[in-house]
Amino acid sequence: MSKKLRIGALASGGGTNLQAIIDRCLDNSIDAEVALVISNNPDAGALERARKAGIPFQCIDHRGFDSRESYDAALVKALQSAGVELVVLAGFMRLISSVLLDAYPGRIMNIHPALLPAFPGLHVQRKALEYGARFSGCTVHFVDKGVDTGPIIIQAVVPVLDNDTEQSLSERILRQEHRIYPQAIHLFAQGRLRVEGRRVLLDPPLSPTEAALTNPEIR
Amino acid sequence: MSKKLRIGALASGGGTNLQAIIDRCLDNSIDAEVALVISNNPDAGALERARKAGIPFQCIDHRGFDSRESYDAALVKALQSAGVELVVLAGFMRLISSVLLDAYPGRIMNIHPALLPAFPGLHVQRKALEYGARFSGCTVHFVDKGVDTGPIIIQAVVPVLDNDTEQSLSERILRQEHRIYPQAIHLFAQGRLRVEGRRVLLDPPLSPTEAALTNPEIR
Numbered sequence: 001m002s003k004k005l006r007i008g009a010l011a012s013g014g015g016t017n018l019q020a021i022i023d024r025c026l027d028n029s030i031d032a033e034v035a036l037v038i039s040n041n042p043d044a045g046a047l048e049r050a051r052k053a054g055i056p057f058q059c060i061d062h063r064g065f066d067s068r069e070s071y072d073a074a075l076v077k078a079l080q081s082a083g084v085e086l087v088v089l090a091g092f093m094r095l096i097s098s099v100l101l102d103a104y105p106g107r108i109m110n111i112h113p114a115l116l117p118a119f120p121g122l123h124v125q126r127k128a129l130e131y132g133a134r135f136s137g138c139t140v141h142f143v144d145k146g147v148d149t150g151p152i153i154i155q156a157v158v159p160v161l162d163n164d165t166e167q168s169l170s171e172r173i174l175r176q177e178h179r180i181y182p183q184a185i186h187l188f189a190q191g192r193l194r195v196e197g198r199r200v201l202l203d204p205p206l207s208p209t210e211a212a213l214t215n216p217e218i219r
Numbered sequence: 220m221s222k223k224l225r226i227g228a229l230a231s232g233g234g235t236n237l238q239a240i241i242d243r244c245l246d247n248s249i250d251a252e253v254a255l256v257i258s259n260n261p262d263a264g265a266l267e268r269a270r271k272a273g274i275p276f277q278c279i280d281h282r283g284f285d286s287r288e289s290y291d292a293a294l295v296k297a298l299q300s301a302g303v304e305l306v307v308l309a310g311f312m313r314l315i316s317s318v319l320l321d322a323y324p325g326r327i328m329n330i331h332p333a334l335l336p337a338f339p340g341l342h343v344q345r346k347a348l349e350y351g352a353r354f355s356g357c358t359v360h361f362v363d364k365g366v367d368t369g370p371i372i373i374q375a376v377v378p379v380l381d382n383d384t385e386q387s388l389s390e391r392i393l394r395q396e397h398r399i400y401p402q403a404i405h406l407f408a409q410g411r412l413r414v415e416g417r418r419v420l421l422d423p424p425l426s427p428t429e430a431a432l433t434n435p436e437i438r
């Protein structure tokens with residue numbers, strides 16, 4: 001029986017992506033387990049989700065630290081103690097430093113609610129709507145030194161409708177986030193992601209069934 | 220019998236987009252006619268396509284002019300003499316100045332082979348492949364003072380495959396260009412495009428059938 005990939009999730013908010021990952025681990029869609037949930041925010045809904053799911057969780061509040069590096073060192077200590085192999089940022093609102101990057105090189109993922117390189121940063125849906133884009137989506141990527149810049153693992157596309165608000169567009173994209181984040185993690189767990197420079201090659205490639213799961217029909 | 224919208228096409232290259240527009244005018248998918256084709260390049264395939272289709276054409280070579288403004292003035296003169304109402308840039312490799320913009324405000328369209336705002340400018344497919352994007356596409360937009368920055372009319376999405384080359388990706392995108400450029404022109408001809416700031420609202424909106432034409436199934 002092969003050992004399941006141990007995931008450490010960092011989350012600052014409500015944790016809906018975390019919940020999707022927890023659920024997919026439980027139903028064995030992902031060959032992994034969430035070993036630890038850490039939030040910088042004591043009120044994060046993500047911590048409550050971990051508690052309900054019986055997953056170890058900690059609040060490590062950034063306000064107790066003088067520097068990003070010392071904060072990241074505390075994160076690394078907690079993650080390594082829990083035997084975490086893949087760090088998953090699920091709505092984590094702190095910038096990460098090289099302390100965390102160097103402890104988990106090529107092993108930190110993030111999800112961004114746009115089709116990178118379009119609309120990086122904050123206020124993503126507002127930017128997409130103001131820009132007048134007809135399509136948006138979400139991107140799971142490995143984290144590198146930049147913000148929203150690392151190698152792309154999976155993307156999903158959604159249409160932007162003329163009567164969309166930030167909320168309706170966010171919700172449409174969030175449904176896709178809940179599909180592709182677990183899938184990206186599963187591909188990592190299966191050892192199918194090969195990073196070459198900026199590109200992530202899937203080896204073996206997605207089967208038609210798997211592709212259908214990540215590339216929903218656009219109408 | 221309503222008067223057909225008169226299109227002036229500016230093209231520097233082979234003219235496959237021009238051909239798609241010519242063909243859709245002929246089969247009445249677009250309620251318009253190509254009144255004039257202008258190229259800055261005497262060897263442009265686009266001029267031959269115009270000739271074959273019996274459409275008036277001119278080569279106005281930019282090398283005969285001292286400034287962008289004087290060149291644009293020659294373009295405007297030719298376009299206005301032909302009664303052009305909508306200027307369509309179909310692979311036109313010259314930057315346009317305010318002389319042309321001011322003669323046809325809100326009446327100049329361009330197509331770009333990426334999902335703007337991602338990958339503007341040149342060497343588009345190379346950039347998309349190097350970036351590792353999982354999706355790309357094409358964008359028809361109104362032209363404003365910037366490059367690849369004007370209000371977006373229609374976009375189409377294509378998947379990027381792991382074994383894509385610049386050529387295979389360009390070809391996949393080109394097939395979508397040939398669908399959405401005629402459709403954008405038709406919407407303009409029907410008076411259905413309402414520009415509000417950066418956004419282009421479709422009034423009335425695309426019917427499900429029309430939407431299916433622009434938003435192909437992604438698999």
